[in-house]
Amino acid sequence: MSTAETPKRKPNDFKSDLKPIWCPGCGDFGVLASLYRAFAQLDVDPARTVIVSGIGCSSRLPGFVSTYGVHTLHGRALPVAMGVKLANPELTVVAVGGDGDGFAIGAGHFPHAARRNVDITYLVMDNEIYGLTKGQVSPTSLTEQKAPSTPWGNLETPLNTLAFAIASGAGFVARGASFNTKALTELIVQAMEHPGFSYIDALSPCVMFNNTQDEWKELVTDVAPDHDIADKVGAFDLALKGGFTLGILYKELRPTLDEKYRHLVERTPDSDIDAMLDAFSARKGVAIGKPLA
Amino acid sequence: MERNSVVIRLAGESGEGVISSGDILTQAAARGGYYTQTFRTYPAEIKGGPCMYQVRMGAERIYSHGRHVDLLVCFNQEAWDLHHDALADDGVILYDSIAVEIPDEYRDRARPVRMEQLAKEIGGSSRAKNMVAVGAVSGVINFDTTPIQELVLRRYAHKTGVADANIAALNAGADEADDLRGSRAIAAPVEVQEDRVLMSGNQAIALGAVAAGLDYFGGYPITPASDILEWLSAKLPATGGITIQCEDEIASLASVIGASYAGAKAATATSGPGLSLMSELLGYAGTAEIPCVIIDAQRGGPSTGLPTKTEQSDLNHALYGGHGEAPRVVIAPTSVEDCFWATVDAFNYAEKYQVPVIILTDQGLATRMEVIHRPDTSKVERVERKTRKDAAGEYRRYELTADSVSPMGIPGEEGGQYVATGIEHDEVGHPAYTPANHVAMQTKRWAKLAPLSNGDARHAHVGDERPEIAIIGFGSTFGPVQEAVLKAQAEGLSVGAFYPRVLGPLPVESLNAFAANAATVLVPEVNFTGQLARLLKAECDFPLESHAKCDGLPFTGEDIYEKIQEAAR
Missing domain, CATH: 3.40.50.920 (Rossmann fold)
Structure with a gap:
């Protein structure tokens, strides 16, 4: 990512000419600031970096960064990001979005991105609410939470996204918080350096519809220093424990999908359209009972 | 009198050799210099159910599978019941001597063939039934079985015993309807110099995609489009490309859009239900102006419908499916040969106009095997999209240009950074909601397609x-x-x-x-x-x-x- 000749980029170098449209005090500002810092720390090249998002307040993030960006459809950031990375594995690809985008409408894509281990970082700004549509519950909202669509209190159980990530085969699972940008920056750096799918649940309170900032600040604790991040069962325990444990829960190195495809292409003997057409030649004939060519 | 073409219909229970008999006849006819076209019906279930394989072979070019059956081969009673209505007035019936009873009024042109019995006698099992049937057919139409024998020897090159048994079954079959031998003889093929190929519509599309420069294919299995995914999975890595089976059709097209955003020529293939799921993304690709190709092998609808039958009922959906009004191109190939060229065109239109292009085939066209003229790949032109380097001055992704096509920055290109978005945007790509801007952008997105209708x-x-x-x-x-x-x-x-x-x-x-x-x-x-x-x-x-x-x-x-x-x- 970094080159010796050019001076290192600073966080401000990654700002675009668009100003964020978020409400004053929104947690997403802290996440964006952490992302700028992580990009600067890694000295990523904006011309070789793509941020992919879905729909929602947090999914407007790519517009505020000077890299390439794809603001896709609600829930579709991950498959689009996968396509970008597989088409050009040289690119640095970061997917971002909210908890509704990633775990309600987009939940069908999450386990597949995780198990395939495409080398992308997925940063979810989790506010446990739908902000853009004005305050309905999300899949991570607490049981009994009152919201416009749950006037008598939420009847459902929230999704544990960290446990979901570990169970799905994510090789890097961590939690950070918008109100702790230093630690979040470091998590983003490590996630981006991790070869493979990395997931960060970034607590990012919504000041308008679910202002949990003071409460969450009280609830967060750091991962214990003796936690073994290679221990999948231990990581799962930690994820299920409840409360908000910040830090890396789990890390596992596996070959990435993009790498596997590169190897597949390398070991497949080259062919071209004319050779492929030869196999269909009517005169040469083909094997009976088998698919032609 | 010799016939220019004959229509042969094989029918029976799925799994008892009907399909393999049809395949053998088709491939042998092609090898023997005949034009062929096939037509199949098969049950949606994996095992069992009635299936039918029709082969029309012609000494000259043929254009359709034919309505009147010159030779009906019945593997079981149901085959007779379902298919005798399709017989030509002088159509011959060959039927399994044990499994089928034929009404008296057809006796003069119906002959029993000891398919099961001869197969068992010669090969020790009923597996060579198909060869007995093919042999009987060859006799009646006076088809030289040399190409069949060559195919058998090639298939069983390392199993001499099996090859011998198959050829023995073939010859025994030819002797079965001896008094009808040559009675429906097909004319010798008109000698041809040009190279011909035998393939299905799906295969022609997959080959056309490779010829057009396909880099990335994301698909999800669905009848009758799955074999495009399967064929490309096997072949695309040899060209440096990638094929991936996604978790659903939404992910398929989403990943295709991502790949194209990154500069790849990208495509997916599906049938009606998948196209429905892709609708929102079609609108996105149209609005964000990202090239992509979507192959829709239509099948009987609505809903799950008739998965193994043909229909052309996705036209409205292809043209209009999705909310709002997003531009797309719809192209419908007219033959197996055209499947190749229409696919090349589809990629070129996608690149040139930066739009989603839908290729509309259908189950009949997608799955039928046809002898076609080998596509001359030296005639394949590859169009590349307009990119950042084609733009002068300050870069604006959605610049309003004379031809309404804007330069598309590709990640990796310095200074091409922009955010692709389905939100209405200005020339730079920033969200913009003013009335004038929306009118200008809708006009631009549709105006760029004008050359296609002119x-x-x-x-x-x-x-x-x-x-x-x-x-x-x-x-x-x-x-x-x-x-x-x-x-x-x-x-x-x-x-x-x-x-x-x-x-x-x-x-x-x-x-x-x-x-x-x-x-x-x-x-x-x-x-x-x-x-x-x-x-x-x-x-x-x-x-x-x-x-x-x-x-x-x-x-x-x-x-x-x-x-x-x-x-x-």
Whole structure:
């Protein structure tokens, strides 16, 4: 990512000419600031970096960064990001979005991105609410939470996204918080350096519809220093424990999908359209009972 | 008298050798220098159920699978019950001597073949039944079995015993209907120098995609499109490309859009249900102006419908599916050969106009095997998209240009950074909601397709250019229409067909000119509501007769010929 000749980029170098449209005090500002810092720390090249998002307040993030960006459809950031990375594995690809985008409408894509281990970082700004549509519950909202669509209190159980990530085969699972940008920056750096799918649940309170900032600040604790991040069962325990444990829960190195495809292409003997057409030649004939060519 | 073409229909229970018999005949006929076209029906279930494989072979070019069966091979009683209605007046019946009973009035042209019995005697199991059947067929049509034997030897090169048993079964079969030997003889193939290939519509599309420069294919299994995914999975890595089976059709097209955003030529293939799921992304690709190709092998709808039967009922969806009004191009190949070229065109249109392009085939076209002229790959042109380096001055992704196509920054290009978005945006790509901007951008996105309705698209045509009896259709019905038009024209009728290959945008002026002298315009299509007829009524100046049918079966040349005759009266 970094080159010796050019001076290192600073966080401000990654700002675009668009100003964020978020409400004053929104947690997403802290996440964006952490992302700028992580990009600067890694000295990523904006011309070789793509941020992919879905729909929602947090999914407007790519517009505020000077890299390439794809603001896709609600829930579709991950498959689009996968396509970008597989088409050009040289690119640095970061997917971002909210908890509704990633775990309600987009939940069908999450386990597949995780198990395939495409080398992308997925940063979810989790506010446990739908902000853009004005305050309905999300899949991570607490049981009994009152919201416009749950006037008598939420009847459902929230999704544990960290446990979901570990169970799905994510090789890097961590939690950070918008109100702790230093630690979040470091998590983003490590996630981006991790070869493979990395997931960060970034607590990012919504000041308008679910202002949990003071409460969450009280609830967060750091991962214990003796936690073994290679221990999948231990990581799962930690994820299920409840409360908000910040830090890396789990890390596992596996070959990435993009790498596997590169190897597949390398070991497949080259062919071209004319050779492929030869196999269909009517005169040469083909094997009976088998698919032609 | 020798026949220019014969129609052979094999029928029985799925799994008892019907399909392999049809495959062998088709491949041997192709190898023997004949043109062939096949037509299959099969149950949606994996095991069991009635299946049918029809092979038409011709000494000269053939255009459709044929309505009247010259030779019906019945593996079981149900096959007789279901298919004897399709027999030509002098059609011969070959039937399994044990499994089938034939009514007395057919006895003079029906012969029992000891399929099961001979197979067991020769090979020790019923597995060689198909070879007995193929041998019997070869005898009746006087087809030299050399190509069959060559194929058997090639298939069982390392199993001499198996090869010998198969060839013995073949020869035994040929002796079975001995008194009918040569009674429905096919003419020797007209000697040909040019190279021919035998393939299905799906295979021609997959090959066309490779020829066009496909880099990335994301797909999800669905009948009848799955073998595009399967074939490309095996072959694309050899060209440096990637094929991936995604978790659903939404992810398939989403990943294709991501790959194309990153600069790849990318495609997916599906059938109706998958196209429905892709609708929102079609609108996105149209709005964010990201090139991509979507192959829709249509099947019987609505809903799960008739997964293994043919229909042309996704036209409306392909043209209009999705909320708002997002541009796309719809192209319908007219034959297996055209599947190759239409796919090349599709990629080029996608790149040139930065739009999603939908290729509309159908189950009949996608799965039928056909001997076609080998595509001359030196004639394949590859169009590349306009990129950052084609732009002068300050970069604006959605710049309003003279041709309404804007330079597309590709990640990796310095200074090409922008955010692709489905939100209405200004020239830079920033969200913008003003009335003037929305009008300008909608106008731009649609205006860029204008060349396609004004000469940039190639269309298919047969017969008179300004006919009295005009036929307009789309896609796979062109074959039977070609056959009928050529026949009626030879009989002195003023008849012709115009098939717009690009249906969106519709070449309205060309259609109006074609139909200007027509007393009758026939619009055949395989769907219930007459979707093309309705489109033509809305867009064009001429009155027309809709001939829509939705029985899950393709038209035959005879069907169309009869409609021409009615119109001529």
